[in-house]
Amino acid sequence: MAILVTGGAGYIGSHMVHALVDRGETVIVLDDLSTGFDAVLPDPAQLVVGDIGDEALVGRLIGEFGIDAIAHFAGSIIVPESVSDPLKYYRNNTVNSRALLAAAVRGGVTSFLFSSTAPSTASRQRCRSTRRRRRRLSRPMAGRS
Incomplete structure (x- = not known):
């Protein structure tokens, strides 16, 4: 099984990447590195720097790697910034997440895990x-x- 982990270079996403790699899964990480760090990723995971809203990129990754599942951790969460720039957060957390879902449906992805950004x-x-x-x-x- 190949799994795409969005936001996989962030705090929570990277823990998921490590757990999946430890289970022997093929892991592709899609992250824009705006708050994540490539140094936290284990060697077997493959990092693709990009945007979850780029449907063409997500579609290419699904096809190229045979992605069966997506674990979505790429939501924006910095509260002060979300107050000062709410459209940026709407764009990433809503518009881009919808684009990710659309690409997943088109690509035949059978499992999708959504992680909320905050309680x-x-x-x-x-x-x-x-x-x-x-x-x-x-x-x-x-x-x-």
């Missing part, structure tokens, strides 16, 4: 829709009413 609540308690409870939501990503 939405501060605790495991049941969260009712009260003003007090809403304050417990992570800021500034929580909605306001």
